[in-house]
Amino acid sequence: MSIFLLLLAAALWVGWHVGVAGTALRGRIVGLTGEMGFMIGFSIGSVASIMLLVMAWQGAELWFLWSAPRELRWVLALAMLPSFILFIASVTQPNPTSAGQKLAAGGPRGITRVTRHPMLWSFAIWAGVHMLANGDVASLIFFGAFLATCLLGMPSIDAKLARRDPEMWARLAPTTSILPFGAVFSGRGRVEFSEIGLRPLVLGTVLWVGLLLAHPIAFGVAAIHF
16 A cells, blocks of 8 residues: 555656646646745645655555666766766756756856756656665655656756747757757757866765765665675
8 A cells, every 4th residue: 555655646746746837737827826826836735745755655665676786886876976967067057947047148058058957867867876776666666756757847848948938949959958968969069068167077076975975874775885
C-alpha cells in the first residue's frame, strides 16, 4: 500500500508542476486570482506536494532491484560534478528559467549558449544519478518524479516563453537548445567560455567535494566506497 501512496504522491508532484504550471490552466487561474495569487497558491501547493512525496518515500517498502557496484558509484559521483556546475551557473547567470527579462536585452549569453535550462538539467542529473545508485523501487518512483518534472518542464517553459515574448524567443531559439551543447553540435550556436567564467566551475567543484565528504553524515550513506 505504501508504494501505491508513493505513486499517488509522485503523480501529484508531477501533475502540479507540469499539469498546472505548464498548461493553459495556469492562464485561467491567473485570470481569476492574479499573478500574485497564483504564485502564492502554487508555492503552497508545491510545499505540500513535496512534503507528501518525501513522507511517502520514507514510509515505502524497500524492494531492491539491483545494487550499484563500487565502480558504478564512482562514475555516478563524477556525474554529479556537472550537476553542481550547472546549478551554480543557473543561479548566477541569466537564463530563461531564472532571468528571462535580462535575456530580452542581450540575447543568449553564458550558460544559455550551452542549454536554455541549466537548473532543470542540474536536477535531472541529480535525479537520474540517485535512481541508478539506489536501485530500489521506492527510489525509482521518488527520484523519477523529479526527473519527469524536469524533462517535461523544459519544453513547457519554452512554450510559455514563446507565447509571452515571441520577439525574444525568435532570437533565442535558433542558436540555443534544450539538450546541453545541442545547438553547438548542430552548428547553430557556439559556446563562449569567457562568458561563463570560472565561478560556476570553482564553486560547483567546491560544493561537489563538500557534499561527497558530508554525504555519510547528512544522508547516512557514503556516496562512494573506497
